[in-house]
Amino acid sequence: MKPIVTLTLNPTIDLSTTVDVVTPEHKLRCDSERRDPGGGGLNVARVIHELGGESLALYPRGGPTGDLLEQLLEQKGLRRWSISISGHTRENFTVTERKSKREFRFVMPGPTLAEKEWQALLDSLSSVAADAEYIVASGSLAPGVPVDFYARVARVARKQNARLVLDTAGEPLLAAKEEGIFMVKPNRKEFRDMMGAQVDELAALPGLARAFLEREHAEVLVVSLGADGALLTTRQGQFRAQPPPVETHSSVGAGDSFVGGMTLGLARGLAPEEAFRWGIASGTAALLSHGTELCRRADTERLFPLVQPVRLA
Template sequence: MDKTILTITLNPSVDKSSSVQNIVPEKKLRCNSPIYEPGGGGVNVSRALKRLGVVSDIFFTSGGRTGRLLENLLKGEELNVFPFHITSETRENFIVLDLSTNKQYRFGFPGEELTLEQQKDILSILPTINPCPDFVVISGSLPTNTNPNFLRRLVNIYKAMGTKVIIDTSGEALKTAVEEGVFLLKPNIGELAFLVGKEKLEETDIDHAARFIISQGKAEIVVVSLGSQGAVLFSESEKIKIAAPVVEVKSTVGAGDSMVAGMVSVLVKGGNCKEALSMGIACGSATTMTQGTGLFTKENAKHLFYEIWK
């Protein structure tokens, strides 16, 4: 039987991107027609998995006009959606490219607070989604003022169900979730430093920090993102470092989510850690080749994977 995947996005968005010639203050700027795309950690992971031919279910909060637009956009991509309706408005993000400098400006807005009643309902509803997922990806930020302990309870629910939990968030939310122990986490160097109580880590300290987390039972696999340099994966018995391929970077929006999707697409089929990391880096790099908020094309991801793998 095929393994099943559920992604959870508690603070999704609609990403609105455009371009303009020469950004200057105090001047009315005539932007090109905007493009609207679904956004938020788990939402992007599911969208990326679809490009790789892997089916997943998407649970996300949805509210107001923007929430309806988000649902329609996801249905337009023929994804399996499980919206949880809230009274507040789903957030928007705005990304604009200055055509004169080829620099991208990203404006992110906070999500509205989830009420305690809504949080309780979410914790009740999620275990009823069938089939019970073999993998659950909890990705993206928490809505404003949401207690990180909510994430702890979410992790506990799925661990009790025998589900492998993958976490990709930041700050106290990440730290709290990891305290419960997860299958895989994907911090950058700054987030890894935060997890082990350090202000910063030198590259030579990464090994010790990642292995400490694994030795404490906080994660089975730690994948440390090194940005344009690639990533390094740690497990109890392995250390695998892979450099990122050289590509023309047009946008970094969604690259981290695409990396998670690439790794999950391999792990869900029983692939090994080296193959998973290679596909993750390929998908993340391929996404940076795409303008605005678009994710990778399958062709670019496969091409980069074979370039890395050879």
């Protein structure tokens, strides 16, 4: 199997810890911290690697935090290609309140990329993805990156005869879908915003999803529904699956785990509805992990038989 190339525009070092109670104006004595390389594409690459697949991560890095990011990725054993930037790689911070089990997630904007820096990423993508079958672009754009950047990525993918999996939202998604995307994975709110629909009923989503594929240049649409599971729509059929019930420890990276699991399934030649099962299992497995650990292979494989999609159309 050819490596799945992942692209991360705004990587981060994810730091997580736990406190008894989050209160203002007091020193909060934290437990020991955990640091993981993060950002949409890097998380997807981590999941693919954990599940036994091959990935190649492309991302910018800068400053002392960029050096730490390299060390963390080396420890994970990930294949990678980085572009040096003048700014410092960002850090995000997640605190779990032990008493209530609530998560407080603090997300930094990240460094501003100069035109020569984001253009270098685009040029490098043309090189590292020359033989790729799948390219996964996931996460928000870094400050300074033009809103049509993912549309440019879609053009690169089309030129390379690669299938683009895109997990983003807002204007970057709207611009990219005009260029053609193999798979799009918005959440429920992002999908409604994209379609300009003001409906809240779950029953209305299948019709909207079919309408999207009828008028857009995409082959697979997955709408994540949180506790309600996810909806898969292709031109051959439509399926909905519920996640197996588990005790949630952390929701960080559940969406990225889904994308990693499903894309790996597709790259292994599975039908979309079977790859969908691996996506649901991977996303659910991430809930069992603490902090920013993402899904574990053993959990994913144990949950997979419990995922039984229901055909809607």
